[in-house]
Amino acid sequence: MAIDFDSNLPIYIQVMDYIKKEIVSGRLKPGDRVDSVRDLALHFGVNPNTVQRSLSELEREGLLKSERTAGRFISENEELIGLVREQMATSCISRYVKEMENLGYEGEEILAQTAYYVKERDNDNGEH
Amino acid sequence: MTTENTKPLIQIRGLTKSYSQTTALKNVDLDLVPGQIIGLLGPNGSGKTTLIKIMNGLLRDYSGEILIDGHRPDAYTKSIISYLPDESYFSDWMKASDALKMFEDMYADFDGAKARLLMKRLDLNANMRIKSMSKGMKEKFQLCLVMSRKARIYVLDEPIGGVDPAARELILDIILNNYAEDAIVLISTHLISDIEKIFDDVIFLKYGELAMHENAEQLRAETGKSVDEVFREVFKC
Numbered sequence: 001m002a003i004d005f006d007s008n009l010p011i012y013i014q015v016m017d018y019i020k021k022e023i024v025s026g027r028l029k030p031g032d033r034v035d036s037v038r039d040l041a042l043h044f045g046v047n048p049n050t051v052q053r054s055l056s057e058l059e060r061e062g063l064l065k066s067e068r069t070a071g072r073f074i075s076e077n078e079e080l081i082g083l084v085r086e087q088m089a090t091s092c093i094s095r096y097v098k099e100m101e102n103l104g105y106e107g108e109e110i111l112a113q114t115a116y117y118v119k120e121r122d123n124d125n126g127e128h
Numbered sequence: 129m130t131t132e133n134t135k136p137l138i139q140i141r142g143l144t145k146s147y148s149q150t151t152a153l154k155n156v157d158l159d160l161v162p163g164q165i166i167g168l169l170g171p172n173g174s175g176k177t178t179l180i181k182i183m184n185g186l187l188r189d190y191s192g193e194i195l196i197d198g199h200r201p202d203a204y205t206k207s208i209i210s211y212l213p214d215e216s217y218f219s220d221w222m223k224a225s226d227a228l229k230m231f232e233d234m235y236a237d238f239d240g241a242k243a244r245l246l247m248k249r250l251d252l253n254a255n256m257r258i259k260s261m262s263k264g265m266k267e268k269f270q271l272c273l274v275m276s277r278k279a280r281i282y283v284l285d286e287p288i289g290g291v292d293p294a295a296r297e298l299i300l301d302i303i304l305n306n307y308a309e310d311a312i313v314l315i316s317t318h319l320i321s322d323i324e325k326i327f328d329d330v331i332f333l334k335y336g337e338l339a340m341h342e343n344a345e346q347l348r349a350e351t352g353k354s355v356d357e358v359f360r361e362v363f364k365c
Contacts, residue, residue, distance in 0.1 A: 007321065011345060041304060045297065045301065047328055049328050050328075
Protein backbone atom coordinates (compact mmCIF):
# COMPACT_ATOMS: atom_id res chain seq x y z
CA MET A 1 0.00 0.00 0.00
CA ALA A 2 2.53 2.53 -1.15
CA ILE A 3 1.50 6.07 -2.02
CA ASP A 4 2.03 7.23 -5.57
CA PHE A 5 3.42 10.62 -4.59
CA ASP A 6 2.94 13.74 -6.62
CA SER A 7 6.22 15.61 -6.11
CA ASN A 8 4.53 18.92 -6.93
CA LEU A 9 2.66 18.84 -3.61
CA PRO A 10 4.14 18.80 -0.13
CA ILE A 11 4.71 15.17 0.78
CA TYR A 12 3.43 15.61 4.35
CA ILE A 13 -0.02 16.61 3.05
CA GLN A 14 -0.14 13.47 0.91
CA VAL A 15 0.85 11.28 3.85
CA MET A 16 -1.81 13.00 6.00
CA ASP A 17 -4.41 12.47 3.34
CA TYR A 18 -3.53 8.81 3.05
CA ILE A 19 -3.78 8.20 6.79
CA LYS A 20 -7.04 10.16 6.97
CA LYS A 21 -8.53 7.91 4.31
CA GLU A 22 -7.40 4.86 6.24
CA ILE A 23 -9.16 6.23 9.33
CA VAL A 24 -12.45 7.43 7.82
CA SER A 25 -12.82 4.25 5.76
CA GLY A 26 -12.43 2.19 8.92
CA ARG A 27 -9.32 0.37 7.70
CA LEU A 28 -7.66 1.90 10.75
CA LYS A 29 -9.99 1.58 13.74
CA PRO A 30 -10.52 3.94 16.70
CA GLY A 31 -8.03 3.02 19.40
CA ASP A 32 -5.63 1.27 16.96
CA ARG A 33 -1.99 1.96 17.55
CA VAL A 34 -0.19 3.90 14.81
CA ASP A 35 3.14 2.54 13.55
CA SER A 36 6.28 4.38 14.64
CA VAL A 37 7.52 7.35 12.63
CA ARG A 38 10.52 5.35 11.48
CA ASP A 39 8.41 2.41 10.29
CA LEU A 40 5.99 4.67 8.45
CA ALA A 41 8.88 6.57 6.83
CA LEU A 42 10.37 3.32 5.59
CA HIS A 43 7.00 2.06 4.49
CA PHE A 44 6.28 5.15 2.39
CA GLY A 45 9.93 5.67 1.38
CA VAL A 46 9.96 9.24 2.70
CA ASN A 47 11.86 11.32 5.20
CA PRO A 48 11.05 10.60 8.88
CA ASN A 49 10.68 14.33 9.63
CA THR A 50 8.00 14.48 6.96
CA VAL A 51 6.06 11.67 8.62
CA GLN A 52 6.53 13.35 11.99
CA ARG A 53 4.95 16.50 10.62
CA SER A 54 2.00 14.58 9.13
CA LEU A 55 1.31 12.87 12.45
CA SER A 56 1.61 16.13 14.40
CA GLU A 57 -0.91 17.80 12.08
CA LEU A 58 -3.30 14.85 12.43
CA GLU A 59 -2.94 15.13 16.19
CA ARG A 60 -3.77 18.82 15.99
CA GLU A 61 -6.87 17.95 13.98
CA GLY A 62 -7.80 15.46 16.69
CA LEU A 63 -7.68 12.32 14.53
CA LEU A 64 -4.67 10.95 16.39
CA LYS A 65 -3.77 11.19 20.02
CA SER A 66 -0.43 10.75 21.61
CA GLU A 67 0.09 8.94 24.87
CA ARG A 68 3.41 9.86 26.29
CA THR A 69 4.99 6.46 26.65
CA ALA A 70 2.66 4.12 24.82
CA GLY A 71 2.79 5.83 21.42
CA ARG A 72 0.18 7.22 19.07
CA PHE A 73 -3.35 5.98 18.62
CA ILE A 74 -6.32 6.56 16.35
CA SER A 75 -8.84 8.85 18.03
CA GLU A 76 -11.88 7.24 19.58
CA ASN A 77 -13.95 10.31 18.83
CA GLU A 78 -16.18 8.69 16.24
CA GLU A 79 -18.23 11.83 15.83
CA LEU A 80 -15.12 13.70 14.68
CA ILE A 81 -14.14 10.85 12.36
CA GLY A 82 -17.63 10.93 10.85
CA LEU A 83 -17.37 14.67 10.36
CA VAL A 84 -13.99 14.42 8.63
CA ARG A 85 -15.38 11.65 6.44
CA GLU A 86 -18.24 13.91 5.37
CA GLN A 87 -15.88 16.79 4.66
CA MET A 88 -13.73 14.56 2.50
CA ALA A 89 -16.79 13.25 0.68
CA THR A 90 -18.03 16.78 0.06
CA SER A 91 -14.75 17.85 -1.45
CA CYS A 92 -14.75 14.73 -3.64
CA ILE A 93 -18.29 15.41 -4.83
CA SER A 94 -17.61 19.06 -5.50
CA ARG A 95 -14.67 18.17 -7.75
CA TYR A 96 -16.78 15.61 -9.56
CA VAL A 97 -19.78 17.87 -10.05
CA LYS A 98 -17.54 20.64 -11.35
CA GLU A 99 -16.03 18.24 -13.89
CA MET A 100 -19.48 17.10 -15.00
CA GLU A 101 -20.60 20.70 -15.39
CA ASN A 102 -17.53 21.30 -17.52
CA LEU A 103 -18.85 18.53 -19.75
CA GLY A 104 -22.18 20.38 -20.00
CA TYR A 105 -24.28 18.27 -17.63
CA GLU A 106 -26.65 19.95 -15.18
CA GLY A 107 -28.16 19.08 -11.78
CA GLU A 108 -30.73 16.35 -12.47
CA GLU A 109 -28.72 14.99 -15.41
CA ILE A 110 -25.68 14.56 -13.23
CA LEU A 111 -27.74 12.65 -10.68
CA ALA A 112 -29.29 10.46 -13.36
CA GLN A 113 -25.93 9.73 -15.01
CA THR A 114 -24.41 8.87 -11.69
CA ALA A 115 -27.26 6.61 -10.62
CA TYR A 116 -27.12 4.84 -14.00
CA TYR A 117 -23.37 4.35 -13.74
CA VAL A 118 -23.51 2.92 -10.23
CA LYS A 119 -26.34 0.57 -11.18
CA GLU A 120 -24.56 -0.71 -14.30
CA ARG A 121 -21.33 -1.18 -12.43
CA ASP A 122 -23.07 -3.18 -9.72
CA ASN A 123 -24.76 -5.32 -12.37
CA ASP A 124 -21.39 -5.95 -14.02
CA ASN A 125 -19.84 -6.89 -10.74
CA GLY A 126 -22.77 -9.19 -10.00
CA GLU A 127 -22.04 -11.25 -13.12
CA HIS A 128 -18.52 -12.13 -12.05
CA MET B 129 13.25 13.32 16.20
CA THR B 130 15.19 16.55 16.40
CA THR B 131 13.68 20.00 16.24
CA GLU B 132 14.68 23.00 14.16
CA ASN B 133 16.55 24.85 16.87
CA THR B 134 19.46 22.41 17.03
CA LYS B 135 22.98 23.76 16.79
CA PRO B 136 24.69 23.27 13.43
CA LEU B 137 27.02 20.29 13.21
CA ILE B 138 28.59 21.59 10.01
CA GLN B 139 29.40 25.30 9.68
CA ILE B 140 30.81 26.72 6.48
CA ARG B 141 31.82 30.37 6.08
CA GLY B 142 33.14 32.05 2.95
CA LEU B 143 34.41 28.77 1.59
CA THR B 144 36.32 29.33 -1.64
CA LYS B 145 38.40 26.93 -3.68
CA SER B 146 40.17 27.74 -6.92
CA TYR B 147 42.00 25.45 -9.28
CA SER B 148 44.60 27.07 -11.53
CA GLN B 149 42.12 28.41 -14.08
CA THR B 150 38.71 28.10 -12.49
CA THR B 151 36.91 28.81 -9.24
CA ALA B 152 35.18 25.65 -8.06
CA LEU B 153 33.61 27.16 -4.94
CA LYS B 154 32.89 30.81 -4.38
CA ASN B 155 32.19 32.22 -0.93
CA VAL B 156 29.84 29.47 0.25
CA ASP B 157 28.09 29.86 3.63
CA LEU B 158 26.14 26.92 5.04
CA ASP B 159 24.85 25.76 8.42
CA LEU B 160 23.75 22.13 8.56
CA VAL B 161 21.94 20.82 11.63
CA PRO B 162 21.72 17.21 12.80
CA GLY B 163 18.69 15.03 12.11
CA GLN B 164 18.37 15.99 8.46
CA ILE B 165 18.70 14.38 5.07
CA ILE B 166 20.01 17.04 2.73
CA GLY B 167 20.20 17.01 -1.05
CA LEU B 168 23.31 18.65 -2.51
CA LEU B 169 22.20 19.42 -6.03
CA GLY B 170 23.82 20.98 -9.05
CA PRO B 171 24.86 20.08 -12.58
CA ASN B 172 28.30 18.65 -13.32
CA GLY B 173 31.02 21.12 -12.48
CA SER B 174 28.94 23.10 -10.00
CA GLY B 175 31.30 22.33 -7.10
CA LYS B 176 29.45 19.48 -5.35
CA THR B 177 32.35 17.06 -5.31
CA THR B 178 34.83 19.82 -4.43
CA LEU B 179 32.74 20.72 -1.38
CA ILE B 180 32.49 17.07 -0.39
CA LYS B 181 36.24 16.54 -0.79
CA ILE B 182 36.99 19.54 1.42
CA MET B 183 34.60 18.21 4.08
CA ASN B 184 36.43 14.91 4.01
CA GLY B 185 39.88 16.45 4.29
CA LEU B 186 40.92 15.47 0.78
CA LEU B 187 41.47 19.05 -0.42
CA ARG B 188 43.27 21.41 1.92
CA ASP B 189 44.22 24.52 -0.02
CA TYR B 190 40.91 26.34 0.34
CA SER B 191 40.13 29.70 1.86
CA GLY B 192 37.33 30.47 4.26
CA GLU B 193 36.29 28.17 7.06
CA ILE B 194 34.68 24.80 7.46
CA LEU B 195 34.00 23.45 10.94
CA ILE B 196 32.63 19.98 11.55
CA ASP B 197 31.52 19.55 15.14
CA GLY B 198 33.83 22.50 15.82
CA HIS B 199 36.87 20.98 14.08
CA ARG B 200 38.55 21.73 10.79
CA PRO B 201 38.68 18.54 8.69
CA ASP B 202 41.16 16.26 10.47
CA ALA B 203 41.49 12.77 11.92
CA TYR B 204 38.65 13.49 14.37
CA THR B 205 36.20 14.65 11.70
CA LYS B 206 37.09 11.59 9.60
CA SER B 207 36.09 9.42 12.52
CA ILE B 208 32.58 10.91 12.59
CA ILE B 209 31.97 11.15 8.82
CA SER B 210 31.06 8.10 6.78
CA TYR B 211 31.92 8.97 3.20
CA LEU B 212 30.81 7.35 -0.04
CA PRO B 213 33.11 8.74 -2.73
CA ASP B 214 32.00 9.14 -6.32
CA GLU B 215 34.53 6.55 -7.41
CA SER B 216 35.73 3.29 -5.94
CA TYR B 217 38.80 3.47 -3.73
CA PHE B 218 39.44 -0.25 -3.47
CA SER B 219 42.37 -2.00 -5.13
CA ASP B 220 41.56 -4.47 -7.85
CA TRP B 221 43.24 -7.40 -6.11
CA MET B 222 40.85 -7.12 -3.17
CA LYS B 223 37.95 -9.36 -2.45
CA ALA B 224 34.85 -7.94 -0.83
CA SER B 225 35.91 -9.70 2.37
CA ASP B 226 39.25 -7.81 2.34
CA ALA B 227 37.41 -4.52 2.09
CA LEU B 228 35.16 -5.54 4.99
CA LYS B 229 38.23 -6.29 7.05
CA MET B 230 39.76 -2.97 6.06
CA PHE B 231 36.67 -1.12 7.32
CA GLU B 232 36.72 -3.15 10.54
CA ASP B 233 40.32 -2.09 11.13
CA MET B 234 39.83 1.53 10.13
CA TYR B 235 36.59 2.49 11.84
CA ALA B 236 35.63 1.81 15.44
CA ASP B 237 31.97 2.50 14.60
CA PHE B 238 31.81 -0.10 11.79
CA ASP B 239 29.33 -2.95 12.26
CA GLY B 240 30.60 -5.86 10.15
CA ALA B 241 27.57 -8.05 10.82
CA LYS B 242 25.28 -5.30 9.59
CA ALA B 243 27.36 -4.88 6.43
CA ARG B 244 27.14 -8.61 5.68
CA LEU B 245 23.38 -8.49 6.21
CA LEU B 246 23.02 -5.58 3.79
CA MET B 247 25.26 -7.35 1.26
CA LYS B 248 23.00 -10.38 1.43
CA ARG B 249 19.99 -8.17 0.73
CA LEU B 250 21.74 -6.79 -2.34
CA ASP B 251 22.91 -10.21 -3.55
CA LEU B 252 26.57 -9.44 -2.98
CA ASN B 253 28.98 -12.18 -2.05
CA ALA B 254 31.98 -11.56 0.24
CA ASN B 255 34.14 -13.88 -1.87
CA MET B 256 33.76 -11.74 -4.98
CA ARG B 257 36.75 -9.90 -6.31
CA ILE B 258 36.21 -6.15 -6.53
CA LYS B 259 37.65 -6.30 -10.06
CA SER B 260 34.92 -8.67 -11.21
CA MET B 261 32.10 -6.42 -9.95
CA SER B 262 30.07 -4.26 -12.32
CA LYS B 263 29.91 -0.51 -11.69
CA GLY B 264 26.50 -0.88 -10.06
CA MET B 265 27.67 -3.75 -7.85
CA LYS B 266 30.69 -1.77 -6.67
CA GLU B 267 28.43 1.13 -5.79
CA LYS B 268 26.04 -1.08 -3.88
CA PHE B 269 28.90 -2.75 -2.06
CA GLN B 270 30.44 0.56 -1.02
CA LEU B 271 27.06 1.79 0.17
CA CYS B 272 26.73 -1.33 2.37
CA LEU B 273 30.07 -0.49 3.96
CA VAL B 274 29.38 3.20 4.40
CA MET B 275 25.88 2.73 5.86
CA SER B 276 27.17 0.10 8.31
CA ARG B 277 29.10 2.73 10.23
CA LYS B 278 27.34 4.42 13.10
CA ALA B 279 28.48 7.86 12.05
CA ARG B 280 27.21 11.33 12.93
CA ILE B 281 27.52 12.48 9.33
CA TYR B 282 27.03 10.49 6.14
CA VAL B 283 28.28 12.06 2.94
CA LEU B 284 27.11 10.18 -0.12
CA ASP B 285 28.46 11.38 -3.46
CA GLU B 286 26.09 10.18 -6.21
CA PRO B 287 24.89 7.03 -4.41
CA ILE B 288 22.37 6.04 -7.09
CA GLY B 289 24.16 7.23 -10.23
CA GLY B 290 25.40 3.84 -11.41
CA VAL B 291 22.60 1.52 -10.35
CA ASP B 292 19.57 0.64 -12.43
CA PRO B 293 16.22 2.29 -11.58
CA ALA B 294 14.91 -0.92 -10.03
CA ALA B 295 17.72 -0.93 -7.47
CA ARG B 296 17.30 2.75 -6.60
CA GLU B 297 14.31 2.21 -4.31
CA LEU B 298 16.28 -0.44 -2.49
CA ILE B 299 19.25 1.89 -2.08
CA LEU B 300 16.98 4.64 -0.70
CA ASP B 301 15.44 2.11 1.63
CA ILE B 302 18.87 1.13 2.90
CA ILE B 303 19.80 4.77 3.47
CA LEU B 304 16.53 5.49 5.34
CA ASN B 305 16.80 2.30 7.34
CA ASN B 306 20.33 2.71 8.54
CA TYR B 307 21.18 6.29 9.39
CA ALA B 308 20.97 7.40 13.00
CA GLU B 309 18.12 9.84 13.55
CA ASP B 310 20.37 12.56 14.87
CA ALA B 311 22.84 12.26 12.01
CA ILE B 312 23.26 14.45 8.95
CA VAL B 313 22.93 12.65 5.65
CA LEU B 314 24.27 14.76 2.80
CA ILE B 315 23.51 13.26 -0.62
CA SER B 316 24.83 14.72 -3.82
CA THR B 317 22.96 13.72 -6.94
CA HIS B 318 21.75 14.85 -10.31
CA LEU B 319 18.93 12.26 -10.31
CA ILE B 320 16.61 14.46 -8.28
CA SER B 321 13.19 13.05 -9.11
CA ASP B 322 14.19 9.57 -7.96
CA ILE B 323 15.22 10.71 -4.54
CA GLU B 324 13.62 14.04 -3.64
CA LYS B 325 10.95 12.60 -1.38
CA ILE B 326 13.55 11.68 1.23
CA PHE B 327 15.10 15.17 1.54
CA ASP B 328 14.49 17.60 4.38
CA ASP B 329 16.50 20.41 2.82
CA VAL B 330 17.94 20.95 -0.61
CA ILE B 331 21.05 22.92 -1.50
CA PHE B 332 21.54 24.15 -5.05
CA LEU B 333 25.07 24.93 -6.17
CA LYS B 334 25.48 26.96 -9.35
CA TYR B 335 28.93 27.64 -10.78
CA GLY B 336 30.40 27.15 -7.32
CA GLU B 337 28.00 29.55 -5.61
CA LEU B 338 25.17 28.78 -3.24
CA ALA B 339 22.03 29.40 -5.31
CA MET B 340 19.51 28.08 -2.77
CA HIS B 341 19.24 26.39 0.62
CA GLU B 342 15.59 25.65 1.34
CA ASN B 343 13.31 23.14 2.99
CA ALA B 344 12.01 20.79 0.27
CA GLU B 345 8.41 20.78 1.55
CA GLN B 346 8.36 24.55 1.79
CA LEU B 347 9.68 24.78 -1.76
CA ARG B 348 6.84 22.53 -2.97
CA ALA B 349 4.26 24.51 -1.00
CA GLU B 350 5.52 27.87 -2.25
CA THR B 351 6.04 27.00 -5.89
CA GLY B 352 3.54 24.17 -6.42
CA LYS B 353 6.40 22.40 -8.15
CA SER B 354 8.65 19.48 -7.45
CA VAL B 355 12.26 20.06 -6.41
CA ASP B 356 13.19 18.52 -9.75
CA GLU B 357 11.16 21.14 -11.67
CA VAL B 358 12.53 24.03 -9.62
CA PHE B 359 16.02 22.69 -10.26
CA ARG B 360 15.41 22.62 -14.01
CA GLU B 361 14.26 26.24 -13.89
CA VAL B 362 17.21 27.46 -11.84
CA PHE B 363 19.68 25.69 -14.10
CA LYS B 364 17.98 26.32 -17.43
CA CYS B 365 20.61 26.77 -20.11
